[in-house]
Amino acid sequence: MPSWxxxxxxxxxxxxxxxxxxxxxKGYETYLDAMVHAWGWTMSISVxxxxxxxxxGSLIGILRTVPNRKVALxxxxxxxxxxxxxxxxxxxIWYHVMPQLFSPLQSVPSSVLMVAAIGLFTSARIAxxxxxxxxxxxxxxxxxxxxxxxxxxxxxxxxxxxxxFRIVIPPVTSESMNIVKNSAVAFAVSIxxxxxxxxxxxxxxxxxxxxxxxxxLYFISAYIINRVAKLIEVYVRVPGxxxxx
Amino acid sequence: xxxxxxxxxxxxxxxAFVSKGLLFSIQLTVMAMLGGILLGxxxxxxRLSGRKWLEVPATIYVDTLRSIPxxxxxLWVYLLLPFATAAxxxxxxxxxxTALITFTLFEATYYSEIMRAGIxxxxxxxxxxxxxxxxxxxxTMGLVVLPQAFRNMLPVxxxxxxxxxxxxxxxxxxxAYDLLKGFEVAGKNYNRPVETYLAVAxxxxxxxxxxxxxxxxLQKKIAIIR
Numbered sequence: 001m002p003s004w005x006x007x008x009x010x011x012x013x014x015x016x017x018x019x020x021x022x023x024x025x026k027g028y029e030t031y032l033d034a035m036v037h038a039w040g041w042t043m044s045i046s047v048x049x050x051x052x053x054x055x056x057g058s059l060i061g062i063l064r065t066v067p068n069r070k071v072a073l074x075x076x077x078x079x080x081x082x083x084x085x086x087x088x089x090x091x092x093i094w095y096h097v098m099p100q101l102f103s104p105l106q107s108v109p110s111s112v113l114m115v116a117a118i119g120l121f122t123s124a125r126i127a128x129x130x131x132x133x134x135x136x137x138x139x140x141x142x143x144x145x146x147x148x149x150x151x152x153x154x155x156x157x158x159x160x161x162x163x164x165f166r167i168v169i170p171p172v173t174s175e176s177m178n179i180v181k182n183s184a185v186a187f188a189v190s191i192x193x194x195x196x197x198x199x200x201x202x203x204x205x206x207x208x209x210x211x212x213x214x215x216x217l218y219f220i221s222a223y224i225i226n227r228v229a230k231l232i233e234v235y236v237r238v239p240g241x242x243x244x245x
Numbered sequence: 246x247x248x249x250x251x252x253x254x255x256x257x258x259x260x261a262f263v264s265k266g267l268l269f270s271i272q273l274t275v276m277a278m279l280g281g282i283l284l285g286x287x288x289x290x291x292r293l294s295g296r297k298w299l300e301v302p303a304t305i306y307v308d309t310l311r312s313i314p315x316x317x318x319x320l321w322v323y324l325l326l327p328f329a330t331a332a333x334x335x336x337x338x339x340x341x342x343t344a345l346i347t348f349t350l351f352e353a354t355y356y357s358e359i360m361r362a363g364i365x366x367x368x369x370x371x372x373x374x375x376x377x378x379x380x381x382x383x384x385t386m387g388l389v390v391l392p393q394a395f396r397n398m399l400p401v402x403x404x405x406x407x408x409x410x411x412x413x414x415x416x417x418x419x420x421a422y423d424l425l426k427g428f429e430v431a432g433k434n435y436n437r438p439v440e441t442y443l444a445v446a447x448x449x450x451x452x453x454x455x456x457x458x459x460x461x462x463l464q465k466k467i468a469i470i471r
Contacts, residue, residue: 080454081450083453084411084449084450084453084454084457085411085446085449085450085453086411086412086414086415086425086449087411088414088415088417088425089414089425089442089445089446089449090446092442093442093443093446096438096439096442097439097442097443100439101249101439177312180314181312181313181314181315182314183314184314184315184316184317185316185415187316187418188417188418195314195316195317195320198317198320199320202324207324208325211317211320211321211324214317215313215317215321218312218313218314218317219312219313222312223312
């Protein structure tokens with residue numbers, strides 16, 4: 001059976017010596033240090049990936065609703081492309097293929113490629129939500145904007161998007177939790193994230209005491225992002241609509 | 246800048262390395278879908294049963310698995326299974342067997358959420374009508390509610406299956422021989438990793454895109470009937 005020895009978290013990863021303090025002892029790198037470090041990687045990849053996904057996803061989502069067939073088609077193609085290929089395959093494309101085809105990418109660290117991969121992968125999903133959000137608005141809003149003499153960009157900026165973005169916050173929240181979970185595939189390109197930490201520091205006999213805290217950290221991370229998004233949702237709520245108090 | 250050269254990817258190479266992996270990916274998807282829908286429907290019925298002792302375990306099961314990365318679940322099962330089955334005298338699971346068990350258990354949680362929405366989409370009057378006809382719970386569920394729930398949710402269930410098909414590529418974590426692995430091995434043998442990664446992306450895209458087009462058509466058809 002798996003053995004339990006929580007002292008492990010206070011021992012150095014290389015020398016197997018017990019450090020004077022479990023966290024941040026000078027000259028030691030305990031398992032706890034490594035886990036916190038790995039959590040940092042998971043969170044930074046998730047947050048940066050989410051940022052990329054929000055920017056690219058909103059842009060593509062908007063393009064898909066624009067009254068110009070070519071532009072809309074580009075948006076559709078983007079969405080289908082990034083939605084129909086598994087994330088791990090997309091990651092390998094960024095990591096193994098792109099640097100071979102575009103040599104400037106060879107000097108880019110793998111974590112940046114990971115952020116690009118997970119960001120664009122998620123952008124397709126966000127674009128889907130943004131498009132749906134814009135399309136649920138009554139058509140009259142668009143016409144009203146144009147009748148007032150607003151240009152198309154102005155109509156989007158001042159009439160459509162302020163409402164559409166508020167509508168899409170709940171689905172985007174769940175997407176932001178997914179990004180934390182999806183970031184676990186980073187292990188496949190040797191980024192020292194939580195999953196990689198779990199894989200490297202667990203032996204057959206003691207994997208439970210590594211896997212349990214790691215799983216809990218994923219739990220907590222997804223929960224934190226969920227709470228933050230809920231706070232934003234409450235903050236930007238327009239009184240009188242969409243379940244506002 | 247590397248020159249791309251796909252000429253080594255002949256039918257013989259595909260048959261030798263890829264077909265086995267593709268077959269496994271499809272097998273895994275279909276079996277996890279069937280098992281997942283079965284178990285998921287059961288979980289959904291438990292959650293809607295109104296009995297605490299059924300509701301609570303099902304809710305905990307679904308919510309827990311849904312908030313853990315799939316990769317972690319795959320690794321958990323892969324490492325735990327030998328301990329769990331050692332007592333029974335079974336040993337040495339192939340990663341493929343582990344993958345099958347994991348995906349059924351994991352995807353059931355997603356299918357259960359869909360089925361829960363499906364069951365709730367059937368008007369309450371249908372249930373009352375069933376009971377008024379003298380049917381018991383099993384008959385009402387099996388003959389009245391579930392058939393309608395299935396039909397209402399068919400497009401969503403199939404969309405989830407496309408997601409499942411994409412997720413099967415994560416068996417990479419335990420080294421099972423799936424579609425991705427098949428191309429990867431071919432790429433290693435011919436020293437052409439760039440081409441094979443592109444090729445596997447194209448294969449996944451073609452399969453998933455055509456399936457999602459089919460689902461979209463089905464959705465339109467069902468919408469008209471309703």
